[in-house]
Amino acid sequence: MLERLLKRGEPAPVLLDVRWRLGGPPGVEAYRKGHLPGAVFVDLDRDVAGPPGPNGRHPLPEPADFEAAMRRAGVSGDRPVVVYDGADSTAAARLWWTLRYFGHQNVRVLDGGYHAWTTAGHPVETADAEGEEGVAAEPGDFTARPGSLPVLDAAGAESLAKAGVLLDARASERYRGEVEPIDPVAGHIPGAVNAPTLGNVGVDGRFLPAELLRERFAQLGATDAVDVGAYCGSGVTAAHEILALHLAGIPAALYVGSWSAWVADPTNPVATGES
Incomplete structure (x- = not known):
């Protein structure tokens, strides 16, 4: 392509x-x-x-x-x-x-x-200089206009976990609170459903076909008939979840701050174990 x-x-x-x-x-x-x-x-x-x-x-x-x-x-x-x-x-x-x-x-x-x-055997380029970041692009004219995709804050994520489907894209052991290698508190947002990002791709790193993604998310309660959102540790792998949902035809909002922002506020509740 x-x-x-x-x-x-x-x-x-x-x-x-x-x-x-x-x-x-x-x-x-x-x-x-x-x-x-x-x-x-x-x-x-x-x-x-x-x-x-x-x-x-x-x-x-x-x-x-x-x-x-x-x-x-x-x-x-x-x-x-x-x-x-x-x-x-x-x-x-x-x-x-x-x-x-x-x-x-x-x-x-x-x-x-x-x-x-x-x-696939396609050609590549290298950057020879140690400090070089590669191609010097001709400057573009992109204008950043925020708000073209839906986002969640902490209150929105908490509400969605109760009234819709909030997917936690982290590994299952982090979701359950058994380990937490990065953030100071282990666990998940109460009501969130675990959907590890690695389940969106095959062993070659390519996304699963759309029909398999739809089936996966439907088993978790996420369809285009309900409000759906996603979070992870810091809003990176959750964006992968949003893309997988997009491929499956399911619009979803991203909680950009994710778990790292959630636990920065000690008043936010924390759940552990299975949902």
Whole structure:
């Protein structure tokens, strides 16, 4: 699909490499070793989120900051964008969601990411200089207009867990409160339903077919007939859940602050064990 987009001519899509792994080496190191030809590196922590604080570890960036970052990357409002990460689209989905939230109408995710591209035998580029972040894009004219996708705050997430379906995209042991490697409190938002992000993809990192995603979410009570939302630890993997729901034809709101923002307020209730 991406190959066809690249061959269509004008306007060619902007390619954004947003490889990132929590606790791992900086994504730019992987980018320097190899990336899609013409792709521009985007740093998830610096460009796609605001500074950590009471609103979570990866809160929404300020519109002006995100606009500036996307313009540096060559993003314009009338030009399609394709985003990718290493394989499973976790980081790519957060950039996909953020671009769409700020009003870009034509954003796609390369299913299977860099791994799928290289496995198919397509060419790559490298960045030779140690400090180089790769392609210097021609500046774009993207204008960030927040509010194009629904979001939840803590009160909205608490309400949705009672009146609709609030999906917790974290691993099951974190949801149950058995372990918590990052945040100071273990557990989940009372009433939330566990739907680990890894269940959205196959072993190759590609999304499951839409019908299987619909079946998965229906078993959890999430359909297009009810209000649905998602959260995770800090709003990254939950964006992957939103993308999977989108592929299944189910609109959903993102609690961007997620668990890291929820437990920053000691008055918020915490549940443990199974739902």
